[in-house]
Amino acid sequence: MTAQLEFHRYTVAEFFQLDLGESPEYELRDGIVTPMAEPSGQHENLRSELLVELRLESRRADLGFLVHPKPVLAIGPRDTRKPDLIVVDKEVWRRQTEAEAVLREPPSIVIEVVSTNWEDDYRNKPLWYAAFGVSEYWIIDPLYYLERYPGRKNPKIQEPTISVGSLVSSNSILIEKEYQFKSFTGSDRIKSQFFPELTLSVKQIVALGEE
Numbered sequence: 001m002t003a004q005l006e007f008h009r010y011t012v013a014e015f016f017q018l019d020l021g022e023s024p025e026y027e028l029r030d031g032i033v034t035p036m037a038e039p040s041g042q043h044e045n046l047r048s049e050l051l052v053e054l055r056l057e058s059r060r061a062d063l064g065f066l067v068h069p070k071p072v073l074a075i076g077p078r079d080t081r082k083p084d085l086i087v088v089d090k091e092v093w094r095r096q097t098e099a100e101a102v103l104r105e106p107p108s109i110v111i112e113v114v115s116t117n118w119e120d121d122y123r124n125k126p127l128w129y130a131a132f133g134v135s136e137y138w139i140i141d142p143l144y145y146l147e148r149y150p151g152r153k154n155p156k157i158q159e160p161t162i163s164v165g166s167l168v169s170s171n172s173i174l175i176e177k178e179y180q181f182k183s184f185t186g187s188d189r190i191k192s193q194f195f196p197e198l199t200l201s202v203k204q205i206v207a208l209g210e211e
Contacts, residue, residue: 009030009031009032009078010028010031010032010033010078011031011077011078012028012074012076012077012078012079012080015028015033015080016100016102018033020033024036024037024038025070025082027079027080027081027082028078028079028080029079030078030079031078031079036082037115037116037117039113039115040115040144040145042142042144042209042210043113043115043144043209045208045209045210045211046113046140046142046144046205046206046208046209047069047084047085047113048069049208049209049211050085050111050140050205050208051067051068051069051085053200053208054067054085054087054195055067057195057197057198058087058195061195061196061197063194063195064089064090064091065087065088065089065090065108065194066087066088066089066090066093067085067086067087067088068085068086068088068093069084069085070082070083070084071083071086071088071101071103071107072101072102072103073086073102073103073106073107073110073132074102074103074104075128075129075131075132076132079128081125081128081129083110083111083112083125083129084111084112084113085109085110085111086103086107086108086109086110086111087107087108087109087111087194088103088107088108088109089107089108092105092107105133106129106132106133106134106135107134108134108135108136108194109134109135109136109137109138109192109194110125110129110134110136110137110138111137111138111140112125112137112138112139112140113140113142114139114140114141114142114154115144115145116145116149116152118141118152118153118154121139121141122139122154125137126165126178126179127175127178129179130167130175130177130178130179131175131176131177133167133177134167135166135167135193135194136164136165136166136167136192136193136194137164137165137167137179138162138163138164138165138190138192139161139162139163139165139181140162140205140206141153141154141157141160141161141162141163142160142205142206142209143157143159143160144209159185159186160185160202160203160206161183161184161185161202162183162184162185162190162202162205163181163182163183163184164181164182164183164184164190164191164192165179165180165181165182166179166180166182166193167179168180184201184202185202186201186202186203187201187202187203188201188202189201190202190205
């Protein structure tokens with residue numbers, strides 16, 4: 001089975017028909033079935049607790065959003081992604097997921113919590129999600145993993161940082177859309193166009209993973 005997966009390029013429709021089991025989880029990357037890295041406990045704590053906080057904020061402010069963990073995004077004919085969290089309009093979710101829980105149109109926000117594969121989160125995923133049309137992309141870099149993997153971090157990040165990218169038109173002839181990022185640290189409150197009254201700071205979000 002492993003050899004077959006390694007040397008066969010699948011379409012998204014074919015990928016969904018594969019019996020891959022529940023662990024590890026997989027994505028389809030350019031037709032290749034690719035296992036996802038197992039997250040740390042701190043990573044999962046942060047993801048789970050932030051999901052709760054954003055759901056509560058959506059209800060409090062009557063924003064009409066759903067927040068889902070590890071959704072399947074079909075971002076191309078041979079590509080799927082499973083981000084840590086998405087924020088999506090309730091009606092958009094219902095319309096797209098009546099038959100199967102797969103989004104083929106972009107959610108409002110994609111949120112990724114950085115682990116040892118920081119290159120993906122900072123370099124590759126902004127390109128993928130911008131091309132898919134995701135309006136806002138959060139990169140949460142809590143630096144949890146440095147004690148075990150001291151060399152595995154973005155060299156420009158010196159303290160826990162959350163970067164929020166807004167989708168804009170690109171001046172590059174290579175791509176149509178890209179993200180314009182603003183980075184937040186310490187007691188900075190996260191600023192999001194979709195959660196205008198959110199009061200969570202970087203410190204508070206990072207602390208969610210340590211609870």
